[in-house]
Amino acid sequence: MTFLVLRDRTGLAQVVVRSGPGSVAPQVPPEETTVEVTGTVTANPQAPAGVEVTAPVITPLTDAAETPPVELWRPALTAGLPTLLDHAAVAWRHPAQKARWEVAAASLRGFRATLDAAGFTEICTPKLVGTATESGANVFPVDYFGRPAYLAQSPQFYKQQMVGVFERVYEVGPVFRAEPHDTVRHLAEYRSLDVELGFVRDHRDVLAVLRDVLAGMADAVRDSGAAERLGVEVPEVPAQIPVLHFADALALVGAPSDEPDLAPEHERALGEWALAEHGSDFVAVEGYPMAKRPFYTHPEPGSGTAPDGAPGGERWSNSFDLLFRGLELVTGGKRLHRYADYVAAIEARGEDPASYASYLAAFRHGMPPHGGFAIGLERWVARLVGAANVREVTPFPRDLHRLTP
Amino acid sequence: MTFLVLRDRTGLAQVVVRSGPGSVAPQVPPEETTVEVTGTVTANPQAPAGVEVTAPVITPLTDAAETPPVELWRPALTAGLPTLLDHAAVAWRHPAQKARWEVAAASLRGFRATLDAAGFTEICTPKLVGTATESGANVFPVDYFGRPAYLAQSPQFYKQQMVGVFERVYEVGPVFRAEPHDTVRHLAEYRSLDVELGFVRDHRDVLAVLRDVLAGMADAVRDSGAAERLGVEVPEVPAQIPVLHFADALALVGAPSDEPDLAPEHERALGEWALAEHGSDFVAVEGYPMAKRPFYTHPEPGSGTAPDGAPGGERWSNSFDLLFRGLELVTGGKRLHRYADYVAAIEARGEDPASYASYLAAFRHGMPPHGGFAIGLERWVARLVGAANVREVTPFPRDLHRLTP
Structure with a gap:
């Protein structure tokens, strides 16, 4: 038999x-x-x-x-990560591996369903762009019919412009980062879940939408049954995600008060704090120093000048990072929306507003106060299923060393 | 007052x-x-x-x-296309322009809803690829950390591999074509709605899924109210889309029987025929010559050797194009699924199977008979709203001449 x-x-x-x-x-x-x-x-x-x-x-x-190059009949895949990645087309047939992507697919469903119900419009913005303005050197150059072009690092400029059209927009798409990071949480191409909405008072309104989106994603994962099959716990998203100011976060983790950013070990400590103090897998850190945020970031009104800040600049921002189980998952916040503020912010960084002309046109012709956020899909799935490396949940990852299969 | x-x-x-x-x-x-x-x-x-x-x-x-650079208060935008494109962020605020994208957004909803209900899994495949194998020269080269890479022309190879994992998959994503076409229906970056499914008998099973997907897209557009606001008619998708064999299509339009492809004027004539004979906005042409289809195309069994075909090759294919109101909207068909058939097909084209090694691995380790299709989002919307040029329905088009805004 x-x-x-x-x-x-x-x-x-x-x-x-x-x-x-x-x-x-x-x-x-x-x-x-x-x-x-x-x-x-x-x-x-x-x-x-x-x-x-x-x-x-x-x-x-x-x-x-x-x-098969990996033992698909075993209850769990025992091959090492390089083998799994080299043989992705076959390795992903394993039911436990397959379920990891089912978590991702369910998350996308939940993301869109939540936003569709809240009156958002899905947009598709170009991935080929003419200038590398948003953050300089870390872009992939493309030979575009003999002219230089770049791969979009984010849909940031386009989603903001579309707030002027649809007021509430979202996009799921690839983003490309030519950062030579070789870490367990960076990829050169990843899926960004982008949201932007108009008529916000401040970043807390944005955070409230993010909270609902995460809850919708968690619900969809629960409904899919994939988490249960994997034996992993889907997080409960609290009605109010705990929020810490950046300055308080530094104090809490015992970092010097002039640190410009949170290190991965700080994020882990804050994740533990949120779980212990609030029973929450999520914690938002708000008010990141203006000096470390992109020029379109809205300052925290009345937060004064940074010790080392540009003259006239405010110290803190109306932006946040959201940590999920101690890992940075989302960056978001309120943006500038007045044309004059953009010109000042760009000039304060020693750049020429003329090189942002088509983006700034949207602001010259009226834009509501707005804000938004971007969720990294691979980080969400990795953290949810307990994978140590984002490559374990990405069927065909792209990084400094890997361009195949 | x-x-x-x-x-x-x-x-x-x-x-x-x-x-x-x-x-x-x-x-x-x-x-x-x-x-x-x-x-x-x-x-x-x-x-x-x-x-x-x-x-x-x-x-x-x-x-x-x-x-504003365009007169948004008028009932219709009167500016010429270059002005609309140059000032996209503002021009799309016009309610009639905005409604055109609402047709696109509703179509995406309908596409996904239909496939989700039919047991398909959404996938995300890499847009940065290591080889330009699928169709040679018409790819954009990327400088990938100092190594050559290319922008994916389609998710074809990846969606096929994922049929071995999920059996039924779909993806909505950008595809990149470095074709120096300067026509009203080509873009260098567009949105491809890709589907692939296992356990099909032939391309007619694929066409049946396509029919349901188009009906779901049309329903979603109808529900959105955007078509009504635009005063355009949403097509009824017939329960059976009329199908013509390629040879009969040539005869019908009076083209020579050795034409290898349909010209745009042939497609228009076939669209008129479908409307007159079947009251249908859609018509599928099946059996395109093997010589003009990609190597992974499944031949029409027993269709003999083409007069000018490779020895042993079959003349006709199990593939189809679907025309919507006389415009090619979809390409699809059954694919090869046996490893040996792939090796033979690649070698018959004078290529080396070794350069397809990671793709072919999926077939060496078992794959169901399968097929699929790809819908061009911009063409669908353009045809639906009666726009003569796909650029009129694309907020930030990319083409031979245009890389901004």
């Missing part, structure tokens, strides 16, 4: 292949061969899904498959 | 600004200035949405806006 385990998109089924007196057992094709099976379905509480197929007729739909 | 027309994402509202005896009229800020208005809402059947706001208090939220 041979047990053949059949896999399709609905799950696994056990096929019992028997040779008895007067009968010859059908040929069982090698692992991963695609087959059509007809037979008798019989209840068997021990079989996957509670049934098995007996008296099968097995028809291969391909030639016999070669032995 | 001055009428101020206010625009937000819910529509237009009329504000009546009056100066009477003993009162001074409030200052009315210039067009496009963002304002907050409080006042009394009064029924007025002549006003947009049937109400107007009287006794307003108007608070500008920005400095006075500069005069």
Whole structure:
């Protein structure tokens, strides 16, 4: 008696292949061969899904498959990360690996459903851009019909412009970062879940939308059943995500008060604090120093001049990072919305507003106070399923070393 | 008495600004200035949405806006295409222009909803790829950390590999074509709505899914109200889309029987035929010559050798194009699924299977018979709203000449 385990998109089924007196057992094709099976379905509480197929007729739909490069029949994949990545097309067939992407797909559903219900419009903005203005050197250059172009690092400028059209917008798309980071949390191409909305008072209004979006994503993951199959806990998103000011966050983790940013170990400590103090997997840090935020960031009104800040600049910002289980997952905040403020902010950084002309046109012709955020899909999934490295949840990651498969 | 027309994402509202005896009229800020208005809402059947706001208090939220580069107050935009494109951030604020993108956004919703309900999994595949193998020269080269990379022309290879994992997959994403076409229907970056599914008998099974997807897209557009606001007719998708064989299509349009492809004027004639004969805005042409289709195309069994075909090759394919109102909108079909067939097909084109190694691995380890299709979002919207040029429905188009805004 041979047990053949059949896999399709609905799950696994056990096929019992028997040779008895007067009968010859059908040929069982090698692992991963695609087959059509007809037979008798019989209840068997021990079989996957509670049934098995007996008296099968097995028809291969391909030639016999070669032995898979990873052991798909084991309950868990035991191969190392380089092997999994090199053989992604086959390794992702493992039910536990597949479920990790089902978490991602469910998250996208929940993201869009929440925003659609709140009157947001999905947009598609160009990934090929003419200037590398947003953050300088860390862009990939493209040969565009013999002219220089760049891959968009974010849809930031475009989603802001579209606030003038649709008031509330979102986009799911690839973003490209030519940062030579070789860490467990950076990729050269990743999926950014971008949101931008008009008529906000400050970044706290933006954070309230983010809270609902995360709750919608968590609900969709729960409904998909993928987290349960993986045995991982889907976070409860509290009605109010705990918020700490950047200055208080530094004090809490014992960092010097003039640190310009939070280091990964600070983020981990803040994650532990949020869980211990508030029972929350999420914590937002608001008020990041203006000096470390992009020029379009709205300052925290009346927060004074930074010790080392540009003259006239305010010290703190109306921006935030959101940490999920101690990892930076989201950056967001309120943006400037007055044309004159943009000109001043760009000039204060020693840049020429003329090189931002088409972006600034939207502000010259009226724009509501607005803000938004961007969620990194791979980080969300990695943290949710407990993967140490974003590459473990990305079917075909791109990084400093990897451009294939 | 001055009428101020206010625009937000819910529509237009009329504000009546009056100066009477003993009162001074409030200052009315210039067009496009963002304002907050409080006042009394009064029924007025002549006003947009049937109400107007009287006794307003108007608070500008920005400095006075500069005069818009296009006349947004007119019922229709009268500016030429270059002006609209140069001033996209402002021009798209026009309600008629905005409604065109609402057609696109609704289409994306309908696309995903139909496929989610049919057990498909959304995937995200890399847009940076290591080889330019799929179709040679028409790719954009990228400087990837000092190494050559390319922008993906389609998710074809990746969506096929993912059929081995999820069986039914879809992706909405940018694709990049460095084709120096300067036509009303080509863009260098566009949105491709990609679908791929396993366990199909032939391309007719794929066409049946496409039919349901188009019906779901049309329904979502209808529900959005955007088509009604534009005064355009949303197509009825027939239960069976009319299908013509390529050879019969050539005969029907009076083209020589050895033409390898359909010209735009042939497509228009076939669109007229489908409408006249079947009352259908859609017609599928199946069986395109193998010689003109990519190597992964499944041949039409028993269709013999092309007069000028490679030895042993079959003449016709199990692939199709779908025309919508006389424009090629979708390409699809059944693919090869046996490893040996891929090796033979690649070698028959004088290429080396080794350069496709990571793609072919999926087939060496078992793959179901499968097929799929790709819909061009911009063409769908253009045809639906009656725009002559895909650029009219694309907020920030990219083409041979245009990389900004």
